[in-house]
Amino acid sequence: FIFKKKDENDYFRGGGKIPWYVAGMSIFATMLSSITFLAIPAQAYLSDWRYFVMAFFIVGMAPVAIYYYLPFFCRLGITSAYEYLEKRFNLGVRLFGSAAFIAFMVCRVAVVTLLPAIALNAVTGISIDACILICGVLTMIYCSLGGLEAVIWSDFVQGIVLLGGAVSVLVLLILKTGPDGAHLSTFWNVATAYDKHAMWDFRPLLSQPVFWVVAVQGLISNLSSYTSDQCVIQRYIATPDENATKRSLWFNGGMSVFAQVVFYGIGMALFAFYHTNPGAMDVTMPKGDSILPLFLATEMPPWLAGLVIAAIFAATISTLSANLSSASTAVVTDFIKRFNPTLSGKAQIRAGQVCTSVVGVLGICAALKLSRVESSALFDNFNEFIAMLTAGLTGLFFMGVFMPRIKGGAAVAGLIANYFVCFSCKLLNCDVFGLKFHPFLLGGIGLAVCVLTAWVVSLLFQEKGKDLTGLTLKTLKK
Numbered sequence: 001f002i003f004k005k006k007d008e009n010d011y012f013r014g015g016g017k018i019p020w021y022v023a024g025m026s027i028f029a030t031m032l033s034s035i036t037f038l039a040i041p042a043q044a045y046l047s048d049w050r051y052f053v054m055a056f057f058i059v060g061m062a063p064v065a066i067y068y069y070l071p072f073f074c075r076l077g078i079t080s081a082y083e084y085l086e087k088r089f090n091l092g093v094r095l096f097g098s099a100a101f102i103a104f105m106v107c108r109v110a111v112v113t114l115l116p117a118i119a120l121n122a123v124t125g126i127s128i129d130a131c132i133l134i135c136g137v138l139t140m141i142y143c144s145l146g147g148l149e150a151v152i153w154s155d156f157v158q159g160i161v162l163l164g165g166a167v168s169v170l171v172l173l174i175l176k177t178g179p180d181g182a183h184l185s186t187f188w189n190v191a192t193a194y195d196k197h198a199m200w201d202f203r204p205l206l207s208q209p210v211f212w213v214v215a216v217q218g219l220i221s222n223l224s225s226y227t228s229d230q231c232v233i234q235r236y237i238a239t240p241d242e243n244a245t246k247r248s249l250w251f252n253g254g255m256s257v258f259a260q261v262v263f264y265g266i267g268m269a270l271f272a273f274y275h276t277n278p279g280a281m282d283v284t285m286p287k288g289d290s291i292l293p294l295f296l297a298t299e300m301p302p303w304l305a306g307l308v309i310a311a312i313f314a315a316t317i318s319t320l321s322a323n324l325s326s327a328s329t330a331v332v333t334d335f336i337k338r339f340n341p342t343l344s345g346k347a348q349i350r351a352g353q354v355c356t357s358v359v360g361v362l363g364i365c366a367a368l369k370l371s372r373v374e375s376s377a378l379f380d381n382f383n384e385f386i387a388m389l390t391a392g393l394t395g396l397f398f399m400g401v402f403m404p405r406i407k408g409g410a411a412v413a414g415l416i417a418n419y420f421v422c423f424s425c426k427l428l429n430c431d432v433f434g435l436k437f438h439p440f441l442l443g444g445i446g447l448a449v450c451v452l453t454a455w456v457v458s459l460l461f462q463e464k465g466k467d468l469t470g471l472t473l474k475t476l477k478k
Contacts, residue, residue: 008348008349011147011149011349012079012147012148012234012332012333012348012352013234013238016239017238017240018153018235018239019244020244020245020248021248022153023152023236023239023244024247024250024251024255025155025156025159025252025255026151026155026156026159026235026322027232027248027249027252028252028256029156029158029319030231030232030318030322031058031231031232031252031256031319032256032259032315033112033115033316033318033320036259036260036263036315037115037116037162037165037263037292037312037315038116038118038292038293038312040263040264040267041263041266041267041270041292042267042291042292043267044196044270045267045270046267047209048195048196048197048198049197049198049199049268050198050199050201050209050210050214051214052261052264053199053211053214053215054217054218054221055256055257055261056218056257057218057219057222057223058222058253058256058257059257060222061222061223061225061226061227062249064226064227065226066246068401068402069226069227070236070242070245070246072401073233073236074236074237074241074245075242079237079329080098080329080330081229081233081234081397082097082098082230082333082334083333083334084397085098085396085397088400089400089407089411090407090408092408092412093396093408093412093415094334095334095335097228097393097396097415098331098334098335100389100393100415101228101229101326101327101330101393102330102331102359104390105323105324105327105363106359107363107366107389108319108323108363109136109323109324109359109360110363110364110366110369110370111367111370112316112319112320113132113136113316113363113364113367114132114371115316116131116135116312116313117129117131117132117367117371120309120312120313121293128371129368132364135316135320136320136367137360137364139316139321140324140360142154143320143321143324143325144324144352144353144356145353147352148234148238148325148329151325152235152238154317154318154321155318155321155322157314158314158315158317158318159255161311161314162259162311162314163262163311165307165310165314166262166263166311167262169266169292169295169296169300170262170265172299172300172304173187173270173272173273174269176273176277177273177276177277178276190271190272190276191268191271191272194275196268196271196272197268206435206436206438207430207436207437209438209440213440213441216440216441216443216444217443219444220390220394220443220444220447221390221443223398224390224391224393226249227398228393228397229326229393230326230327231323231326234322234326235248266292270292273295273299280299296309320363324356324359324360324363327356327359328352328355328359329352331351331355331359332351332352332355336348336351388419388422388443388446390443391418391444391445391446391447391450392418392419392447392450395414395446395447395450396411396414398447398451399411399414399450399451399454403454405455406454406455406458409457409461410454410457410461413453413454414450414451414452414453414457417449417450417453418446418449418453419446421446421449422442422449425445426439430442
């Protein structure tokens with residue numbers, strides 16, 4: 001695919017000919033990155049299964065995306081998701097939304113590049129900085145040359161490697177726990193004794209990751225991913241038709257839930273293994289996220305450790321390439337081509353390649369900086385970050401689909417209010433007027449502030465503007 005002759009439609013939209021199961025696996029591999037492979041087992045090792053609640057919203061979001069959002073993305077002939085925002089609101093909303101997404105992608109590139117670097121450093125001794133550079137530069141090269149089609153087909157292969165590596169780790173962990181003939185029972189007894197498989201915590205708290213708090217995070221993060229994230233929407237429009245896109249979403253949901261079970265199982269199995277083998281624990285382990293790399297480096301056969309490292313890098317590259325591809329598509333479509341509509345196809349591809357490299361370099365630099373920041377659990381930090389940056393985008397698409405009264409000016413007011421409130425709460429360490437709440441609630445707060453502010457502004461100021469909301473239920477509905 002790298003050397004295949006392609007036009008701008010192939011480069012940015014995959015030619016609209018990607019099979020549904022390949023698109024579904026690509027969405028799966030994109031959303032389940034090295035963050036999933038390393039941070040979720042670490043979280044489950046340190047805590048329990050309470051964050052697994054978020055996995056239910058992956059499947060639960062499929063019918064919402066299929067019925068209410070797909071008609072826009074699949075039938076309006078768009079390349080960037082944020083083209084819809086101009087059609088629905090105005091140019092300013094489109095540019096604001098696209099710029100926010102691009103900033104999010106640069107930061108996400110940093111996180112998903114850093115985690116596998118930690119793993120490779122633990123196993124091989126190669127410096128974290130060198131690992132970041134190797135992973136980032138190699139992905140930039142194939143992503144910029146091959147475009148979306150190459151990225152999606154690579155994701156398909158990498159998704160299979162990712163799952164194979166994860167299942168291998170889980171099986172080996174259980175086999176190394178307890179005496180012969182009692183591996184599974186020992187694993188389960190230790191996990192039960194320490195309540196490591198606990199999931200349901202219904203205490204009426206706002207400051208702890210209880211069910212209600214985690215459910216809000218799961219709802220907002222998945223609503224954001226499947227309704228406003230160019231990484232996912234770019235795969236919607238790469239399939240031959242809308243029915244294929246629907247199948248890809250259901251396929252992704254099933255694969256994602258299965259993978260979550262495996263990764264949380266790995267975390268629980270890591271706890272059982274080190275509980276029964278305390279001498280194997282490295283007391284100098286610098287971060288909680290290093291627990292799986294420690295096991296890979298000290299307990300796995302070299303050939304199997306190599307397979308798992310390959311799986312971790314497959315997870316990294318699939319997400320990283322999707323981030324680079326979607327960010328470059330947003331820059332070219334929403335900024336360069338929007339203000340130069342006569343730009344030739346070849347010029348668009350060249351611009352996409354340059355933008356891919358620029359976003360990659362910025363992400364790599366951020367990863368190098370992030371590697372020097374002390375953090376006990378990157379999974380929590382990453383989820384907080386997602387909530388702060390994506391709640392406003394989610395609100396824009398929600399208002400566009402469900403709230404026809406709201407026009408462009410009111411939507412911008414809501415977006416600004418969302419960012420002001422979210423970042424203010426973060427600066428106050430989520431302690432507002434003596435009310436302490438968990439950072440996972442930032443996304444829900446931001447979305448509510450965005451929508452309510454826009455609704456109030458629309459009531460106070462009568463504003464003329466475009467309204468495509470009716471197309472969801474009328475013109476676009478077959």
